[in-house]
Amino acid sequence: MKHGRDAQPLSVIEWVHRDDLYANNYNPNYAAKPEMELLKTSIVEDGWTQPLVARPDGEIVDGFHRWTCSGDPRIYAMTGGYVPVVRLLPPAVGDQMLSTIRHNRARGEHGVLKMAEIVRRLIDEEGMTPEQVMQRCGMEKEEVTRLYDRGGMTERGTQGKTEFSRGWSPKV
Structure with missing residues (x-):
């Protein structure tokens, strides 16, 4: 040492x-x-x-x-x-x-949800275009689109709901 x-x-x-x-x-x-x-x-x-x-x-x-x-x-x-x-x-x-x-x-791996948060922030809060994110992060359009969408997935469609719909309940 x-x-x-x-x-x-x-x-x-x-x-x-x-x-x-x-x-x-x-x-x-x-x-x-x-x-x-x-x-x-x-x-x-x-x-x-x-x-x-x-x-x-x-x-x-x-x-x-x-x-x-x-x-x-x-x-x-x-x-x-x-x-x-x-x-x-x-x-x-x-x-x-x-x-x-x-x-x-030791460099680890990038977590998808964290990457989604970053992509959403770069576009929504930092004013970058998806094309800029693609170029500067070495991503393809589909990856930026999927990450951007995933960044808001947990909030979308859940407003005012406290439980899952019946479609999410497994049959016994």
């Missing part, structure tokens, strides 16, 4: 040229094309907000997809091909693999 702020890898972020890094040969994580496009949009719109994690020799422990996106001409031009990197001391290969898995799994 590393104690103190100065002992944390994040205390030393380097700008490393992407060509000096390389993928590990065991990462089980895969991102489909829509997610990769969304990641590119995120970096283009927000800038680099998270460093890659690499061994001193340049092998990527975490951040393979960000590194892949850094080859996109728009992203490459932002920093001349340099990416932010945090280095890990050379752990044993097994420890490095565990680190990769922890980084991948």
Whole structure:
């Protein structure tokens, strides 16, 4: 365990040229094309907000997809091909693999109801069009429509009702 702020890898972020890094040969994580496009949009719109994690020799422990996106001409031009990197001391290969898995799994998953609330808020309260939500969140029209609809589903048709209709009651 590393104690103190100065002992944390994040205390030393380097700008490393992407060509000096390389993928590990065991990462089980895969991102489909829509997610990769969304990641590119995120970096283009927000800038680099998270460093890659690499061994001193340049092998990527975490951040393979960000590194892949850094080859996109728009992203490459932002920093001349340099990416932010945090280095890990050379752990044993097994420890490095565990680190990769922890980084991948710790990100969790998006809950549908929470996403529905966000989509509804972006459109109803933040004034975005469904097309803007589609583009900026990497969604298709059907997904935005379904999430938007789901965001109001629990309120719709329940005003003044205290119990379910007979159609919702199972027959005994």
